[in-house]
Amino acid sequence: MKKPDIVILGAGYGGLMTAVKLQKKLHVNEATITLVNKYDYHYQTTWLHENAAGTLHHDRTRIPIRDVVNMDKIQFVLDTVESIKPEKKKIKLENGELQYDILVIGLGFEAETFGIPGLAEYAFTIEDINSARLIREHLAYNFAMYQHEDGKNLGRLNIVIGGGGFTGVEFLGELVNRIPELCEEYDINKSMVRVINIEGEASVLPGFDPQLAQYAMNSLQSRGVEFITGAMLKACKPDRIVFEKDGKEEEIPTYTTVWAAGVRGNSIVEKSGFEHSLGKIEVDRDMRAPGHKDVFAVGDCALIMNDKTGKPYPSTAQIAIQQSGTVANNIKALVQNDEELESFEPNLLGTVASLGHNDAIGDILNKWKLSGWKAVMMKKIIDNRYLLKLGGPGLLMRKGKFNIFY
Ligand SMILES: Cc1cc2nc3c(=O)[nH]c(=O)nc-3n(C[C@H](O)[C@H](O)[C@H](O)COP(=O)(O)OP(=O)(O)OC[C@H]3O[C@@H](n4cnc5c(N)ncnc54)[C@H](O)[C@@H]3O)c2cc1C
Numbered sequence: 001m002k003k004p005d006i007v008i009l010g011a012g013y014g015g016l017m018t019a020v021k022l023q024k025k026l027h028v029n030e031a032t033i034t035l036v037n038k039y040d041y042h043y044q045t046t047w048l049h050e051n052a053a054g055t056l057h058h059d060r061t062r063i064p065i066r067d068v069v070n071m072d073k074i075q076f077v078l079d080t081v082e083s084i085k086p087e088k089k090k091i092k093l094e095n096g097e098l099q100y101d102i103l104v105i106g107l108g109f110e111a112e113t114f115g116i117p118g119l120a121e122y123a124f125t126i127e128d129i130n131s132a133r134l135i136r137e138h139l140a141y142n143f144a145m146y147q148h149e150d151g152k153n154l155g156r157l158n159i160v161i162g163g164g165g166f167t168g169v170e171f172l173g174e175l176v177n178r179i180p181e182l183c184e185e186y187d188i189n190k191s192m193v194r195v196i197n198i199e200g201e202a203s204v205l206p207g208f209d210p211q212l213a214q215y216a217m218n219s220l221q222s223r224g225v226e227f228i229t230g231a232m233l234k235a236c237k238p239d240r241i242v243f244e245k246d247g248k249e250e251e252i253p254t255y256t257t258v259w260a261a262g263v264r265g266n267s268i269v270e271k272s273g274f275e276h277s278l279g280k281i282e283v284d285r286d287m288r289a290p291g292h293k294d295v296f297a298v299g300d301c302a303l304i305m306n307d308k309t310g311k312p313y314p315s316t317a318q319i320a321i322q323q324s325g326t327v328a329n330n331i332k333a334l335v336q337n338d339e340e341l342e343s344f345e346p347n348l349l350g351t352v353a354s355l356g357h358n359d360a361i362g363d364i365l366n367k368w369k370l371s372g373w374k375a376v377m378m379k380k381i382i383d384n385r386y387l388l389k390l391g392g393p394g395l396l397m398r399k400g401k402f403n404i405f406y
Pocket residue numbers: 009010011012013014015036037038039042043045046047048049079080081082106107108109126127128166167170266268298299300301315316317318319320352353
């Protein structure tokens with residue numbers, strides 16, 4: 001009998017961890033496993049805000065796929081997925097086509113701009129290494145231009161972050177570390193630079209413990225961040241943004257708007273005809289797409305409802321990694337003709353948000369509220385634990401975060 005072809009799309013937290021687990025669970029004689037990714041490296045999405053601010057070089061964030069995948073057991077295809085044809089069990093790639101018997105969709109997220117005029121054209125988003133690198137270079141360019149131009153254009157030194165959710169707040173924390181370095185490099189007085197956060201709710205980090213969210217705002221404010229809460233971004237133009245607060249429209253001149261207020265699942269899910277909600281497939285408990293016994297979705301392409309709250313579980317790396325275990329076990333069961341597939345149960349360990357190098361907040365197991373150096377240490381432990389799981393002690397030593405004092 002022909003070995004089944006297992007195809008995994010995307011080498012992010014969900015896809016790569018599924019591949020790494022399957023290479024241990026299945027013998028090469030049992031199935032052919034193919035991993036497709038548009039880069040030959042995996043990047044840690046949860047570190048991208050550091051690359052975007054310029055506080056961490058992107059080489060620390062990317063991990064060559066060959067370093068964690070056993071190429072004797074898994075075929076790696078460096079290509080971009082264009083679409084999935086579930087009725088024909090085919091994947092259309094930029095440079096070819098693949099056939100599958102079992103598919104895992106782990107293509108991650110995209111920014112959602114909710115049709116706000118100009119955001120798609122003029123705002124930056126933190127999505128992958130390229131977009132993060134672009135923000136870092138753009139910040140430096142504007143500082144250099146400020147000095148170069150005859151008329152001093154303060155808009156070049158205004159940095160607007162749209163959205164005070166997790167990504168927005170973590171990016172603000174990195175910016176307050178980076179701005180003094182940029183000012184020194186480009187001979188600019190630090191007091192001229194404005195870092196402004198625009199948030200629709202009354203406080204940043206909606207959904208987080210309110211006291212910790214307030215701690216985050218105080219910490220960032222004390223280091224120069226301006227918060228405009230209860231305000232909606234209305235338009236982004238090449239040289240300014242427009243927002244509405246208390247029924248009044250206002251403008252801020254800026255050449256740098258970073259949009260961190262909306263994500264959705266990869267649009268390939270939608271284009272390929274799967275039932276979806278903002279690009280996410282509401283998967284059955286065994287992580288398969290409804291009506292598709294041979295298609296699994298993982299990470300930000302999957303949506304799972306929390307029966308207790310009636311809301312979806314948040315899209316996080318933590319959940320994507322946990323889901324990869326269920327997906328790998330269930331693929332093994334399908335390959336070995338086991339009747340029973342396991343159900344995915346998230347084990348929410350908590351959340352830690354960094355506020356720059358030396359501050360953070362954390363809500364651990366709904367029991368411990370951490371801030372300051374304890375939360376900073378916890379964040380490093382979480383980051384290092386993932387590296388250990390993915391590539392063992394060797395990867396941890398190469399890419400881990402061991403700096404204790406910042
Ligand atoms: C700045 C930031 C900070 C975050 N911090 C945290 C945190 O502290 N904790 C936490 O739990 N979560 C955090 N998140 C959320 C977390 O990063 C995501 O939930 C997680 O990355 C989802 O994993 P994934 O496997 O679905 O997708 P990803 O990890 O995004 O991987 C998707 C993969 O698919 C590939 N791909 C995409 N399109 C194509 C295509 N067309 N063809 C081929 N390959 C493709 C990409 O190259 C990538 O390798 C953060 C997110 C951001 C942006």
